[in-house]
Structures are given as structure tokens and as C-alpha cells.
Amino acid sequence: MSTYAEVAAAIRAAPRVVVISHENPDGDALGSLIGAAGGLRLAGVDARAVIADAPVPREYRWLADGEVQTDVGEGAYLLLAVDCGSERRIAGPAGVIDGASVVINVDHHHDNTLFGAINVVDGGAPCASIMVCELLDELGVSLDRPTATALYVGLVTDTGRFQYSNTTPAAFAFGARLTALGVEPGAVFARLYEGVPAGRVRLHGRALAGLVLELDGLLAYAVLTRADFAAADAEESAADGVIETVRAIEGVEVAAVIRETPDGAAHKVSLRSGSGAVDVSAIARSGGGGGHPRAAGFASDRGVEAILALVREGVSVHRRRATLPLAPGTR
Numbered sequence: 658m659s660t661y662a663e664v665a666a667a668i669r670a671a672p673r674v675v676v677i678s679h680e681n682p683d684g685d686a687l688g689s690l691i692g693a694a695g696g697l698r699l700a701g702v703d704a705r706a707v708i709a710d711a712p713v714p715r716e717y718r719w720l721a722d723g724e725v726q727t728d729v730g731e732g733a734y735l736l737l738a739v740d741c742g743s744e745r746r747i748a749g750p751a752g753v754i755d756g757a758s759v760v761i762n763v764d765h766h767h768d769n770t771l772f773g774a775i776n777v778v779d780g781g782a783p784c785a786s787i788m789v790c791e792l793l794d795e796l797g798v799s800l801d802r803p804t805a806t807a808l809y810v811g812l813v814t815d816t817g818r819f820q821y822s823n824t825t826p827a828a829f830a831f832g833a834r835l836t837a838l839g840v841e842p843g844a845v846f847a848r849l850y851e852g853v854p855a856g857r858v859r860l861h862g863r864a865l866a867g868l869v870l871e872l873d874g875l876l877a878y879a880v881l882t883r884a885d886f887a888a889a890d891a892e893e894s895a896a897d898g899v900i901e902t903v904r905a906i907e908g909v910e911v912a913a914v915i916r917e918t919p920d921g922a923a924h925k926v927s928l929r930s931g932s933g934a935v936d937v938s939a940i941a942r943s944g945g946g947g948g949h950p951r952a953a954g955f956a957s958d959r960g961v962e963a964i965l966a967l968v969r970e971g972v973s974v975h976r977r978r979a980t981l982p983l984a985p986g987t988r
């Protein structure tokens with residue numbers, strides 16, 4: 658593993674930096690991406706944030722509008738990937754890795770494939786944006802409020818608003834530091850979690866109405882088809898958050914949401930672990946994806962039944978290997 662000092666030295670030596678993150682960008686992907694590009698510019702580095710063809714979810718547009726380009730621009734560049742567990746999940750334009758003079762990988766996914774020439778991977782970091790901040794500290798950057806706000810978006814979303822098990826003392830300390838720099842948590846909350854479109858609520862209703870529990874209630878899943886999106890009049894990112902409700906069900910160890918892609922040719926599968934007794938990133942890897950032990954996903958061109966078979970098998974393997982903590986008296 659490399660150090661932030663090595664990353665900083667490579668960035669200082671580069672003509673310019675292109676920052677990228679993962680497909681279907683979430684709050685940490687976007688916060689890390691925009692915070693890194695903005696912070697690097699504060700360090701005097703020619704940096705741009707790039708997302709090719711990935712629609713930014715509605716709740717993050719206030720952060721991303723005007724800050725993200727769809728192409729890498731002219732000339733040689735160093736590539737900085739943030740919050741990307743694998744080169745396959747990069748949301749950059751085709752050839753963005755091959756075209757780079759150097760690839761740097763700064764990430765907190767424990768199953769990171771170490772695809773960079775320089776890799777700084779910390780599976781214990783609550784979010785990638787805290788790692789971006791460590792890099793910016795190494796470069797001697799004084800964070801301004803917009804950059805701090807972008808980094809805070811990564812922190813507040815990846816920790817589930819300071820409620821998931823990755824909400825460490827370091828997470829709170831990072832939040833305190835960013836708040837002292839002028840980040841307004843209440844305003845960020847309103848931007849991220851209020852002003853919800855009605856279509857999103859209708860889509861959640863459809864997903865939850867079709868909820869299925871299997872394996873003595875250890876596995877719960879919901880399936881969303883294109884017909885559901887059309888009937889709810891909901892955009893793609895409206896499915897976000899359904900899985901948190903499914904995961905919270907009593908006794909559920911693995912929650913899954915399977916959603917048909919807009920072209921109808923494939924499915925995106927989100928997985929969450931209830932107590933952490935099942936490593937859902939292992940299930941996701943068996944489907945060609947990856948992630949964190951408690952939050953992972955994969956894309957598949959298989960049908961729903963084949964995907965469910967893979968998920969059931971994954972849950973069963975872990976049931977055999979580990980004694981799942983069952984809530985007393987429930988079964």
C-alpha cells in the first residue's frame with residue numbers, strides 16, 4: 658500500500674489531474690469527486706471532475722451542477738479514482754484508465770482490486786471523502802466551504818447520517834471539523850433528504866407492497882420493473898433508500914432490491930446485511946460486483962429468478978459457515 662505523501666508527490670509532478678468515481682454515483686462518490694477536484698484546485702493543481710453518461714441523482718444536483726465534466730479534456734493527465742472499488746465500476750469515459758499517465762486509487766472498499774499504480778485503500782475509513790481530506794491535508798490545502806460541504810456530503814451519506822456501524826470517532830471528528838469550516842448540516846440535510854418527488858414515494862410503495870421474505874425470514878427482497886417506474890412516474894435514482902427499509906425488518910439478515918435497468922436488458926442488484934453476520938460483498942462478488950461487507954451490489958444480465966438463486970445460495974453458504982444471531986423468541 659502506498660502513502661498519501663506518494664500520492665501528493667505524483668499529483669505535484671503531473672501536468673493536470675482528472676478525478677473520477679464509480680458508476681451510479683452516490684453521495685460519497687460525488688462528494689469525494691467534487692471535493693477532490695475543488696480541493697486540488699485550491700492547491701493550485703489543474704483538476705477536473707469527470708463523470709461520463711451517468712445521470713446525477715436529483716438530490717445531488719445542487720452539488721454537482723457546474724462542477725462535473727463529461728470528458729477528460731485535452732492533454733496528458735494523471736487519473737485520480739476516488740471511492741472506486743474496482744476499475745470495472747468507474748464511471749469515466751471509455752479508455753479513461755488507458756489514457757492516463759498514472760492511475761491513483763484512493764478508496765475505502767475492503768475488496769478494492771488495487772487497480773492503480775499507486776493505491777491508498779483503507780477499509781476502515783467511514784467514507785472515501787475522509788481519505789480525500791487526508792490527501793488534501795498532505796498537499797497543505799486550506800479547505801473552503803464549498804469543498805468542505807462536498808466532503809461532508811460523502812460523510813453524512815456513507816454513514817447513514819451518522820447511524821451505521823462505520824460511524825467511528827473519526828467520522829464524528831471529521832464532521833466536527835467540516836462544520837467548523839462553515840458546513841451547515843441542516844441545510845445539507847434539507848437538500849439531500851427533503852423535497853422528495855412524489856414519484857419516489859409511489860415507487861417505494863410499489864417496491865414494499867411486493868416485498869418477499871424467504872429462508873425463515875433471513876432474506877427479504879423487492880423487485881422493481883420498468884412498469885413500476887412508469888406507473889410511479891419515478892426516475893432511476895428514486896429506488897435509492899428502498900433497501901434501507903427492507904434491511905430494517907426484524908430478523909432480516911440479507912436485504913436485496915433487484916431493479917430492471919432502463920433499457921430492460923439487465924438488472925441492478927443492491928444488497929445489505931442486517932446484523933453484519935453475512936458478508937454481502939461476497940455474494941456481490943459471486944455476481945460480478947463488489948462492495949462493503951454490509952452494503953454491496955452487482956449488475957447482471959441474468960433474469961430475476963437466476964439472480965435470486967445466486968443470492969439464496971450466498972445466504973445459505975453463510976448460514977452453514979456461521980451461526981447467525983437470531984432475535985430471541987423469533988424462531
Ligand SMILES: [Mn+2]
Binds near residue numbers: 765784785
Ligand atoms: Mn463510499
